[in-house]
Amino acid sequence: MVDKAHPGNHPGAGGAAMVAERPEGIRNVVLIGHSGSGKTTLVEALALLTGAVPRAGRVEDGTSLSDYDDIEQRQHRSVQLSVVPVAWDGIKINLIDTPGYADFVGEVRAGLRAADAALFVISAAAGADAIGGSTLALWEECAAVGMPRAVVVTHLDAARADFEELTRSCRELLSGGTPENILPLHLPVYGPKGADGHRPVTGLIDLLTQEVFDYSAGEHTRTEATPAQTEQLDAARAALIESVIAESEDETLMDRYLAGDEIDLTALVTDLERAVAHGSFHPVLIAAPPPPGAQHGLGLVEALDLITRGFPTPTEHVVAASTNGSEPSRLNCDPDAPLAAEVIRTASDPYVGRLSLVRVFSGTLHPDETVQVRGHTPGSDVDHDCDERVGAVSEPFGKQQRPLRQVIAGDIACVAKLTHAETGDTVSAKNSHLLIEPWPLPEPLLPVAIQAHTKADEDRLSQGLSRLLAEDPTIRLERNPDTGQLVLWCLGEAHRDLALERLASRFGVQVDVLDHRVALRETFAGTGIGRGRHVKQSGGHGQYAICEIEVQPLPVGSGIEFVDKVVGGVVPRQFISSVEKGVRAQAARGLSDGRPLVDLRVTLFDGKAHSVDSSDAAFQTAGALALREAAAATRICLLEPIDEVTVIVGDDHVGAVLGDLASRRGRVLGTEPADLGRTRIQAEVPELELSRYAIDLRSLSHGGGRFTRSYARHEPMPTQLSDSLRARVAAP
Structure with missing residues (x-):
């Protein structure tokens, strides 16, 4: 790759936005990696x-590039993606920084949608452990859509860091069975040992040019490799050349190489860049920040060269859109084509209101123009669309916003005042009715029951939740019809804490967290007889109704059956339906703690009425009383919901997961191989045991496991557990 020892003037220096004239002059790169x-x-x-920036991590006003969000400053970790545009060799590079914590994978997915290539940042200090879990899952997602990727190794100066071993682990875990497509472009050069026995990394050996890039003085200088270094790189260089030639469009290169011919360096570099752009070869790079007072950090020049010369332009990013339900067609990344953009994320700014980060896939976006905003309403298949007037258009740079006069296809920008836009929505030309299919998002599986802290908070809660869901589509809101609880479904504890903090600090809504209640039900364990007597006389028109019923249990899922076996007209025909209404209403209310009665056959066989004082209301009350008396005459069985659970986990963790499912009263239905060294486990697990499973599975599988759940049925709870639960509810 060409050396850029002197990068020259930066178009964005001094606070001016960087402007690309054509999509070919843009690179969108997302950085993915574990936390830390x-x-x-x-x-x-x-x-x-x-x-x-004039100094490390600081923009013109002295604020940090990483302090994009006030919550991030308090938590000292990234919780949302941020975009930092830089320029290199005449190319604008949008660097998309994403959170590393697994709870914020929705932000990472948004970054993948906005990007055309990915840098997977892996710490040598963490070793192979950093490659598993969510990092591996995201690598496979990129592979599924053919996104070009490279690996950047950091913290190589850490104790016990081993570049060779880490590279071997990358090839083993990330290659998908073709380890020859993940190879280093450079080898580290180590300086002399210090007093503590530590050997710092002072430079890199380029495997293709066989040159040494020396960073020991904080500058990027080029020297020739020593004979010892040349001998060190021979095997690695041969493996790299063979891999590059294997991807070459020139089918004669391999024969010439095996015959001992010297392959032209320019041809090798061209083939390498082409293989990277096509996503068929994934180079391993080394990087480190510059020492204090210096500008050149280890491997940074090489990383920028790879991005500008090896990663694809936005014109190669295939995105399809449909119009009014038509077959999706590919969008042309052409500034002169009709406008088509997508909202990558939304945020609230205290000064300008809602800010929408958009990636333009086609056409050109201008300030103050009227556009159509269309998308899928969360939690349903219904689309929403409206016309909105675009406010200011700006380039994001840390917490700064740099004004833009336009945004061309392939670029990323912030748009103000799209008040109805939500993350994942399509922004297109007015009346175009264009819809880009939203990207897949992880299913939130950690329930958090909430209620407003005060009456004032209750008045603001609906609006606050609406804004929260618009910003973060990985949160799902549910009003449980059985328990009446308002439940936020989140991806994990950190995601839950962030959602609650945003409600409080950004939207001014304080909420209390409640114990999440599972929708338990009750039924009869045996037959019961009940007599409902509702007789009142207080002068004038009275109330008179007596009914007798027999209640029998039915199989799970049968519901409530009502049978009329009255003879002789002891209960007048017009009041039989009243008894049924009363029985069904009492069954829905339940006997205790609001748990409904289900799966019963209720038979009305006797009763009494009064010619004047009987009424519909009186017999409804009598029917409810009869059901309660019948329940008192027999044992009541508690029913709990059972979920079908599918767990996908690495083969190394199958035993731990199976043991954990057994401890949760789960019934394993079967296991089968999944892809790439993983196993799929099918099980049925009581919902009571799954409240924290999203957290516990992550711990059991070292972050690599995932699961889905769906309601299967209710079934009887073990007597010991139901008795214990009733005792806790009855306790003061």
Whole structure:
């Protein structure tokens, strides 16, 4: 790759926005990696090297690039994606920094949607453990859509860091069975050992050019490799050349190479760049921030060269859209085509209101123009669309917003005052009725029951939740019809805490967290007889109704059956339906703690009426009383919901997961191999045991397991557990 020892002036320096004239002059790159891998540090170092910021991690007003959100400042970790544009070799590079914590994978998915290529940042200090879990899952997602990827190794100066071993782990875990497509472009050069026995990394050996890039003085200088270094790189260089040639469009190169011919370096570099752009080869790079006072960090020049020359332009990103339900067609990444953009994320700014981060896939977006906003309403198949007037258009840069006069196809920008836009919505030309299919989002599986803290909070709660859901589509809101609880479904504890903090600090809504209640039901364990007597006389028109019923249990899922066996007209025909209404209403209310009665056959066989004082209301009350008396005459069985659960986990963790499911009273229905060394486990588990399973599975599987759940049926709870639950409810 070409050396850029002197990057030159940065178009965005001094607070001016960077403007690309054509999509070919843009690169959109998302940084993905585990928490603590050094993604944000790498972005800041690249911004410093390219002149985007005057000093490490700081923009013109002195604020940090990473302090995008006030909550991030308090929690000292990234919780949402941010975009930092830099320029290199005449190319605008939108660096999309994403959170590393698994709870915020929705932000990572948004970054993948906005990007055309990915840098997977892996810390050598964490070793192979950093490659599993969510990192591996995201790598496979990129592979499924053919997104070009490269690996960047950080923290190579950490104790016990082993570049060779980490590279081997990357090839083993990420290659998908073709380890020859993940290889390093450089080898580290180590300096002399210090007093503590530590050997710092001072440079890189380029495997293709066989040159050494020396960073020991904080600058990027080029020297020739020593004979010892040349001998060290021979095997790695041969493996790299063979892999590059295997991807070459020139089918004669391999024969010439095997025959001992010297392959032209320019041809190798061209083939390497083409293989990276096509997503068939994934180079491993090394990077480190510059020492204090320096501008050049280890491997940063090489990373920028790979991005500008090896990663694809936005014109190669295939996105399809449909019009009024038509077959989706590919959008042309052409500034002169009709406008088509997508809202990648939404946020609230205290000064300008709602800000929408958009990726333009086609056409050109201008300030103050009228556009159509269309999308899928969360939780339903219904579309929403409206016309809105675009406010200011700006380039995001940390917490700063730099004004833009237009945004061309392939670029990313912030748009103000799209008051109805939600994450995932399509922004298109007015009356175009265009809809880009939204990207898949993880299913939130951690329930959090909430209620407003005060009456004032209750008045603001609906609006606050609406704004929260518009910003974060990975949260699902549910009003449980059985328990009446308002439930937020989140991805994990950190995601839950962030949602509650945003409600309080950003939307001014304080909520109390309640114990999540599972929708339990009750039924009769045996037959019961009940007599309902509702007789009142207080002068004038009275109330008179007597009915006798027999209640029998039915199989699970049968509901409530009402049978009329009255003879002789002891209960007048017009009041039989009244008894049924009373029985069904009491069954819906339940006997205790609001748990409904289900799966019963109620037979009305006797009763009495009064020619004047009997009424519909009186017999409804009598029917309810009769059901309660019948329940007192027999044992009541508690029914709990059972969920069908599918767990996909690495083969190494199958035993731990199976043991954990057994401890949750789960019934394993079967296991089968999934893809890439994983196993799919099918089980039925009581819903009571799944409240924290999203958290516990992540711990059991070291972040690599995932599961889905769906309601199957209710079935009787073990007597010991039901008695214990009733005792807790009855306790003061």
